[in-house]
Amino acid sequence: MVQASGMDTAAAIPSSEPTGDLYTQLGQRLGEDNLERRLRAQQELEAHMAIQGRGIFRLEKYIRMENLLTVLFKSTGLYGRGYRNFLDVRLIHNRVILPSLPEAFEGYRILQIADLHTDLDPALPDKVVAALEGIEYDLCVNTGDFRNRTRDCHRTSMRQTALIYRHVHGLMLGVLGNHDFIEKVPDLEAMGIRVLLNEATPIERDGQVLWFAGVDDAYYYQTHDLARPWQGIPSGACTVLLSHSPQTYLEAEALGADFMLSGHTHGGQLCLPGGRPLITHCPVPRSFCSGPWRHGKLQGYTSRGTGAGCVPLRFNCPAELTVHTLTRGITR
Numbered sequence: 001m002v003q004a005s006g007m008d009t010a011a012a013i014p015s016s017e018p019t020g021d022l023y024t025q026l027g028q029r030l031g032e033d034n035l036e037r038r039l040r041a042q043q044e045l046e047a048h049m050a051i052q053g054r055g056i057f058r059l060e061k062y063i064r065m066e067n068l069l070t071v072l073f074k075s076t077g078l079y080g081r082g083y084r085n086f087l088d089v090r091l092i093h094n095r096v097i098l099p100s101l102p103e104a105f106e107g108y109r110i111l112q113i114a115d116l117h118t119d120l121d122p123a124l125p126d127k128v129v130a131a132l133e134g135i136e137y138d139l140c141v142n143t144g145d146f147r148n149r150t151r152d153c154h155r156t157s158m159r160q161t162a163l164i165y166r167h168v169h170g171l172m173l174g175v176l177g178n179h180d181f182i183e184k185v186p187d188l189e190a191m192g193i194r195v196l197l198n199e200a201t202p203i204e205r206d207g208q209v210l211w212f213a214g215v216d217d218a219y220y221y222q223t224h225d226l227a228r229p230w231q232g233i234p235s236g237a238c239t240v241l242l243s244h245s246p247q248t249y250l251e252a253e254a255l256g257a258d259f260m261l262s263g264h265t266h267g268g269q270l271c272l273p274g275g276r277p278l279i280t281h282c283p284v285p286r287s288f289c290s291g292p293w294r295h296g297k298l299q300g301y302t303s304r305g306t307g308a309g310c311v312p313l314r315f316n317c318p319a320e321l322t323v324h325t326l327t328r329g330i331t332r
């Protein structure tokens, strides 16, 4: 059981390459079938055989989308404004009423970092560190996509991530996104981030327990298995689920999750005035793509992301760090 107290936040990155032992351990944590599926899909990406996403016609098979968007926004004179928006990370507060919250966790604060895509632009870590200054929280979660590239080496993104996590304190949990290869788990855990690979962990405070479950990516790798962490969660226990994509909300509600934290959509990132997204890359209703939402007894929140994907630009969709404050009471 994890005690709700400090944890070493050392930012060192291990130099060892993945070994057979590592894959044995990852298979035991993620599930052997899921690990096989993930490694196969990762190999396809490494071989440039696959393009992430859904749909019959994928323009990026022929033209690099980031090049197309860069030319488009530079030619229209909007690039500079979009880049300034990208680096303007805002702090958002979200209050969540959870009737089953243990009394000891009244006022518990969860800092959510999402979709850092740290290798997209070297200026981002300093901006995130500045935005983190002075924020008070009890636990930090990361809902995935530490990296922007979907293939090749992840060392750059891990170095950039470490720059940020030197300034994060206390307990840290995370899940992988569709841009993350599973081999980075040891690097993240060396930074003090406990990665939940279809796993659950209890957080103890004054003899009471709040459970956190985390599942692997449901969007591209489809290696999420919600039933697996729930095997160890006592019936009726208050549980927070970390799931990179919000598309697992139906299963989460059926299993009895109380609160679900996601990212992945970037809130649309390049939105029309009023915040209406053009693309979300997520098979959920638009109301699940940004901010707080509810499905039955399940409450959730989808971050617009702390970083951005594909291009370092944002329009009508601010980047965010989010502090969720949990409280007991009757939901209206």
Ligand SMILES: [Fe+2]
Binding pocket: 115, 117, 144, 145, 177, 179, 264, 265, 266, 309
């Ligand atoms: Fe992302």
